[in-house]
Amino acid sequence: MREVAFIKQNKEKWLSLETAILNNDFKDPDELASQYTHLINDLAYAQTYYPKSKVIIYLNQLAAKAFQKIYKTKRQDTNRIIGFWKTEVPLICYQYRKFIYVAFIIFFAFTFIGAISAANNAEFLRSILGDEYVNQTIDNIESGNPMAIYGDGSNWGSFVKISIHNMKVGALAFLMGIFGGIGTLWVMFQNCIMLGSFQYFFYEKGVFWESVRGIWIHGAMEIFAIVIECAAGLILGASILFPATHSRYTSFKLGAKTGIKILISTFPFTFFAGFLEGFITRYSNIMPNWLSVGIILITLSIISYYYLIYPYKIQKQIIQTPTLPSV
Template identity: 80%
Template sequence: MREVAFIKQNKEKWLSFEKAVFNDDFKDADELASQYIHLINDLSYAQTYYPKSHVITYLNQLAAKAFQKIYKTKRHDTNRIISFWKTEVPLICYQYRKFIYVAFIIFFAFTSIGVISAANDGEFVRSVLGDAYVDMSLENIEKGDPVAVYKSGSNWGSFIGITINNLRVGIIAFVLGVFLGIGTLWILFKNCIMLGSFQYFFYDMKVFWESVRGIWIHGSMEIFAIVIEAAAGLILGASILFPGTHSRYTSFKLGAKTGVKILISTFPFTFSAGFLEGFVTRYSNIMPNWLSVGIILSTLGLISYYYLIYPYRIQKKITQPSLLSTVYS
C-alpha cells in the first residue's frame, strides 16, 4: 500500500483517537486498550514500510500519550507516585527531548560567555559575584581552603536554606516561561554567567581542581536540575507561541501541565543536591580524590541517565505490541 493511501485510510481513526486521548474521552480502560492495540499495529506497519515517514513520529507521540493514559487507568492497584517517575516523566522527556537539548545548548553558550567575559575583564568577576564574596574567597584561598564557604553554618541549616533557594530558582525559571520563554532565558543567563565567571575565578587563582572536586559534589545535580527546569519553562513559552492545531488557551494548558510535571520531577534531585552541599561538600578538602570524583561522576551519571537515556528505553518499550499484555495482565 502506498503511504498516501495508508494515511488516508487511517487518518480519521487516528484523529478520533487523538481527540479522545487528549480529552480523556474514554468510557473505560478496555476501550483505551483496544484502540491502543490498533495504533501500535499501525505504527509497526509504518515503521516497516515507510521508515523515513513523518507519520512514524506522529504515531510515536500518540502512542506515548496513550501509554500514559493506560498507566493511569489500570484496574489493579498501583503506586501512582512510582509510576509518575518511572514511566510518565520519562515519556514526557522523550516527547519534549528537543527542548531539553536546546536548554543544554543555551546553558553551555551562556556559561561560555561568563568564562570569556571573566577572562577578558579583570573586574567582571567582582561585578557579577560582588566584592564581598570575591574578597572572602581570596582569603580562603590564601588559607589553603578555596571552598571553605561551604563549611559555614550548621549541616541542617545549610541543607534547608540551600534547598529552599534552589527550589525557588527552579520554580521561578519555569513560571517565567509564561513570558514567551524570555523570562526563563533570563534566569538561565544570570545563573550561567555566575557559574562561568565563578569557575574561571578559581582557574585564574590556580585552584581550579580544588574548586571542582568540592563544588561539583553537589553542583552536578543542582546545575543539571536547573537546566531541566529551564527546559520546562521553554515548553511553557512554546505552548503559547506555537499552539499548533490547538487553540492558544488549550495549548497553554497542555504546556503548563507538561512543564509542571517536569518541574516536579527535578525536586528529588534538588533535595539530594542540597543534602550533599550541607553534609558532604564541607568535607571535600579532607576526602581522597577518588571519593570526591566518584560522588561527582555517580550523581552526574544518575541524573543524566534519568533525563537523557532512560526516556529512550521507555519509549522503545511502548512501541512493542507485546507490552500491552504485561500492562493489563
C-alpha cells in the same frame, strides 16, 4: 497500500484518539486499551512499509501519550506514584527531548560567555557575585581552603536553606516560560553567567581543580536539574508561541501540564543535591581525590541516565511490546 491512502484511511481515527487523550475523555479504560492496540498496529505497519515517513514520528508520540494515559487509569494509587517517575516522566522527556538538548546547548553557551567575560574584565566577577563574596573567597584561598565558604552554618540549616533556594530557582525558570520562553532564557542567562565567571575566578587563582572537586560534588545534580527545569520553561513558552493544530489556550494547558510534571520530577534530585552541599561539600578539602571525583561521577551518571538515556529505553520498550499492559 500507498502512504497517502494509509494516512487518509486512519487520520480521523488518530485525531480522535489524540483529542480524547488531550481532553481526558475516556470513561471506559477498555476503550482506551482497544484504541491503543489499533494504534500500535498502525505504527508497526508504518514502520514496515514507510520506514522514512514522518507519520512514524507522529504515531510514536501519540502512542507515548496513550501509554501514559493507560498508566493514569490504573486502579492502584501506589503504582500511579511509582509509574510517574518510572514511566510517565521518561516518556515526556523522550517526547520533548529536543527541548532538553536545546536547554543544554544554551547552558554551555551562556556559561562560556560568563567565563570569557570574567577573563576580559577584572571587575566583571565582582559585579556579578558582589565584593563581600569575592573578598571572602580570596581570603579562603589564601588560607589554603578555597571551599571554606561551604562550611558556614549548620549541616541541616544549610541543607534546608539550599534546597528551598534551588527549588525556587527551578520553579522560577519554569514559570518565566509564560513569556514565550524569554523569561526562562533570562533566568538561565543569569545563573550561567554566574557559574562561568565563578569557575574562571578559581582558575585565575590557581585552584581550579580544588573548586571542581568541591563545587561539583553537589553541583552535578543541582545544575543538571536546573537545566531540565529550564527545558520545562521552554516547553511552556513553545506551547504558547506554537500551538500547532490546537487552540492557543489548549496548547498552553498541555504545555503547562507537561512542564509541571518535568519540574516536579527534578525535586528529588534537587533535595539530594542540597543534602550533598549541606553535609558533604564542606569536607571536600580533606577528602581524597578518588572519593570526591567518585561522588561527582556517580551523581552525574544517575541524573544523566534518568533524563537522557532511560527515556529511550522506555520508548523502545513500548514500541517493541505488541501487547497492552493490564489496566
